[in-house]
Amino acid sequence: MQRTFDIESFIRHRKQTRVIGDLLHDQAMDYLATLGLLIRPQLVFGEYLQGAPRGSGREAQHAFKEFKSLYESTASGAPFRLIRELDVPLEILGSTPRLYPYEYDLRLAGRETPVRITSPVRWVVGFQGFELQRFRQVIQDPNRSTAELFRFVVHYLMLFYCINRAPGLGRLLLGLRFPLSFETLADFGDMPFCVLGSPVASHLPEESLVLRSTEIAGNATFEELVYEADIVEMEDTIRERLLKAIAEI
Template sequence: MTTQTFDVESFIRLRKQTRAVSDMLRQQASDYLSTLSLLINPQRVFGEFLQGAPRGSTRESQHAFKEFKTLYEQIAMTAPFGLINELEVPLDLMNTRPVLYPYEYDRRVEGLRQPVRILNPARWVVGFEGFELARFRRLMRDPNRSNAELHRFVVHYLMLFFCINRTAGLGRLLLGLRFPIGFERVREFGDLPLCVLGSPLKSRLPSDDMIRNSTEIAGNNAFEELVDESAIESIEDELKLRLQRVVASL
């Protein structure tokens, strides 16, 4: 990667620009997610298998619970979780309001002993309110963690994945809104699929020299990917491109 001169003033401007753009995108994404939250409400899928839901389960809700139980046993009862907690009926979900949490990952940077925690300003992990991804990570690293709390986190993240994955058309709808949704697996969470919401903007990492200089000045091991004006100008209109391909194929 090309070495870049660390221009403090330019870097500060890029950081401010990145933060302003990220805040706007996050607000837009949160608005869409809030509007669509009824489509991924677990009560709609599981009925009386959830605590507080009205009685009268259907064949669909029975089948959904059976599938979810199998999924839970495949993921929660294996490494790295190793939970022995059985699913109790009705399921007790503390909160089912989807919210956005920071999308972060670790990166090794030449010259630094510890990996740098990188924040992506244009992507987010979707989770239920009150189940912060950062807290989930701390639980995974805590040798004295509460298995009951870990169980709650695993159930809530699995439940979100299950409900979103079963909602036909949601992915196409969000893609049409320019906020594509997908699932990713992160090594520290094993086979647990995390729901990730993207945006029409792509951020970038500068050179390792710039990352190293920034973290040394700030005195921490965190860095945020950057957004410049060229990234905004390069945003493509997906609908326009699809229409052009249709016309070109005739």
């Protein structure tokens, strides 16, 4: 969506965006904390994880076999190039879900380097202690620690596996108006990530405004904006389903 703003309007929208983004983030984190028990790896993999209680042997064995296949196909490819095998039992350093900024790069005419764009209303789901920004830094570091890279790859893949095998979780979050999707992200090859959306969309204004903002701020970052009209026009999915149902009688 392309819109033209003067500087005063831009500042007002940026303040509104920050308030809305913070409120939605807190609401999403509250839901995620409540639903966290549904995606605990210890309940899925049992004795295949260090310190986890013994679970259903057959189910845990099947889950670990599937996870091992996922790990091998993902970790061996670019940009990870890991040849380290999974040692049983696996050590999981954190299983508390957290939300990390959803970011992407935008190339603009007049800039040599891309601008890092952040969405205020979408987030990447990860485990506590495994910040996405740090993961990206590890990948890009030529002197990176193989052990640290291995931990990041295992933890993000394990989260994806646990969420993907619980389809009811996605339906529940969708009912709460925070849709869950699986996406690949730039810099991370074919690794699948869990991305949590929200009831409100965010947009980039005209590229000239993005360029001007980064020049004034003296940095290479920009946050998408949420417009008041997006909130006014929010759809109530339950209302729409009920109206559709009675219309068909």
